[in-house]
């Protein structure tokens with residue numbers, strides 16, 4: 001059941017083979033692997049109409065010359081690609097379809113969330129990740145834009161002309177994190193200064209995942225009536241569960257905790273967009289890759305209504 005989607009419910013798979021927001025090759029192969037693992041068919045079996053137009057090639061986006069801006073790497077490429085993604089995701093959302101964006105690196109969320117907020121200005125964002133991805137132009141150490149999309153969406157940090165298309169439509173009180181455990185010092189300051197609610201692994205341990213999801217929803221969606229964008233970085237899961245990802249951090253969510261989050265969000269009936277990011281099939285051995293791709297697909301199914309009984 002979903003309050004905002006048309007029936008029959010349509011899921012639009014947005015395949016984004018993109019790696020320009022971080023340095024490790026291979027994350028662009030994530031969406032291709034998830035589709036090849038049978039995701040389209042699996043969602044069909046759950047009762048969804050599934051649209052899949054093939055993977056985006058971003059052919060129109062050529063960053064002929066893309067020197068760093070400050071520390072930011074591939075800025076024009078990331079801007080161009082995420083802008084195209086925003087158009088596609090926003091278009092599906094306006095048609096009352098559920099965009100399911102497969103990454104690719106998490107800089108893509110600059111596009112997906114812009115698209116969602118274009119269609120649903122009052123949407124809230126649940127960001128499930130080991131990382132806060134909220135570095136600004138000033139605070140980033142790595143210069144990898146996949147560690148920065150949230151700051152652009154909030155409109156904090158120096159404005160960069162190349163990213164002027166990103167409207168700062170996300171309000172800090174409409175954002176909540178679950179799963180954090182590797183947050184840069186500058187990011188901790190930004191979270192505090194902007195009063196952003198975050199449930200780290202410490203809170204998951206302390207309260208249990210059921211209570212954490214409930215508290216997260218109470219914060220961003222107290223009356224349970226706002227549309228929800230779920231942005232899930234597969235590195236939120238423990239590396240023993242999802243090893244094939246570019247920035248693994250130990251001490252993460254268990255298989256069930258990850259799935260519980262997806263199931264509980266689906267149960268709200270408020271989901272309007274989903275991202276599944278940072279699956280990198282070129283890191284680790286074949287068995288680990290298969291495990292990570294499989295878990296990526298099952299998280300998507302859980303968020304789209306698959307139940308255990």
Ligand SMILES: NC(=[NH2+])NCCC[C@H](N)C(=O)O
Pocket residue numbers: 105106107131133135140141142143144146147148182183184233235247278
């Ligand atoms: N989407 C991710 N996996 N992000 C990792 C970010 C790591 C680090 N905080 C950085 O800014 O570079």
Ligand SMILES: [Mn+2]
Pocket residue numbers: 129130131233235236247278
């Ligand atoms: Mn991450």
Ligand SMILES: [Mn+2]
Pocket residue numbers: 106129131133146233278
């Ligand atoms: Mn991330």
